[in-house]
Amino acid sequence: MNLTRKIINIDESLCDGCGLCVPSCHEQAIQIVETPNGPKARLVKEMYCDGLGACLGHCPTGALTIEEREAEMFDEAATHAHVEQVNAPVNRPATAMPHGGCPSARMFQWDEPQQAQTQAQPAAALHSELRQWPVQLHLVPPSAPYFKNADLVIAADCVPFAYANFHQEFLKGDGKAVVIGCPKLDDTGAYLQKLTQIVALNCPKSITIVNMEVPCCFGLVRLVQQAIQQAGVEVPVTVSTISIRGEKFA
Template identity: 40%
Template sequence: MARKLVQIDESKCSGCGLCAGACHEGAIGMVNGKAKLLKKELCDGMGDCLPVCPTGAIAFEESGSRPWPVQIKLVSPAARFFQEADLLIAADCTAYAYGGFHGEFMKDRVVLIGCPKLDSVDYSEKLSEVLGINEVKSVTVLRMEVPCCGGIERAVKAALSKSGKEIPLQVVTVSTQGDLLER
C-alpha cells in the first residue's frame, strides 16, 4: 500500500500556521514564515491540516494516487486537483451498493463523497466554493434511491446555481438492490 504524505505548495502558503496547529502529530512546522513538512515519519495521512488551510496550499500526494481527501467536509475548495476536473460527487453508500462503482464511475474523475443524513451539514456552500473558484468540466452525482440521498443531489444543484457557471450535470441513481436506475 502506498503511503500518503502532505505536500505543501510554498507559493500558496500564507504563513498563517493553522496547519501546524492542526497537525496533532507534530509533522508540520513553520520555517521562515512558511509551513513545512518537517517530519515525514510522523505524518499519519489523516489530513487534519487540510480543512484549516485557507489558501489550498496543502494536499496529499502519492505516485499514481487519486486526490485525497475525498470527504466533502474535509476537502479544501482551492485544492489544485479540481482544476479542469470531471467531478464525481457520490453518496457514501453508493460505493458499497453498486459493484461497478470504481470501474465505471471513478475512472478519470475527482471523487468527493458524503452522506447528507449522517453528516448533518449543507454541502452546497462548500461545493459552490469548489465550483466557483475552479474550472470544473463536468459534475456527476451518484446517489441512492432512498429519500435521504436527495440531499446530496439538491446540494449539488444549489451549488451549481450559486456558482453561476454552466457546468454539465448528470445524476445517476443506484437502487437498494445495487442496480442503476437512471443514466
C-alpha cells in the same frame, strides 16, 4: 369520509427535496417525488396523516405547516397496513433485519451477489481508480489542484459499497475527481458552502451525481443544484441512482 381536521400542508415553493421530513413521519405519509422543479415532498394520502406535526421540526426551509381544512379522515388501520407495506423487504431478500422508520435505515441481507459467476474460476484482481485523498466533502480543500477543470463525481457515501462497478464506471479515466457525503447525517449547510466554493474556484467540466434510491439521498442532487446556482457557473450535470441491491437506475 371527509371532515374538518388538522393535516400537513407542504409548500412546494419552499421545499428543497432534502427528505428530512420522511423519516420523522412515523406514518410514512410523506414521500419525495421527482417534479419538473426538482425533488419535492408530497403527501401520499390524506388518510395516512394524523395531523400531529412530528415532521415540522425537521424541515430546514419551513415548507411544512399544519393547517385545518376539510380532509379525508385519518385511518389508523389503513395507515398501519401502509407502514407495513413500506417497510416490507424489497424483492424478498434472503434475510430482512427488522427495522422501522426511514427507508434509508432499513436493513437487508442477502446471501449471493446480484450477478453470480457462472464459471468456477478466480476473479481477476481489480485496481483502485482513486487518484486523490481525502474524498470526504467536509475534509477536501476547495482549492485542491485535482478539482481544477475536473470531471467531478459527487457520490453518496453508501454508493461505493452498494455498486460493485463504482471505480470502473465513475472513477476511471484522466481528470476525474471525487467527493463523498451523506445528506441525511451530515451538516448540509457546510456541504452547500464547500460545494459552492469547489465549483466557483475550479469551474469543473462536468458533475456526475451518484446517489442511492432512498428518499433522503436525493437531497444531494438539490445541494449540487443550489451550489451551481450560487457559484454562477454553468456546469453540465448528470445523475445516476443506485438501488440498495446494487442496480443502476440511470
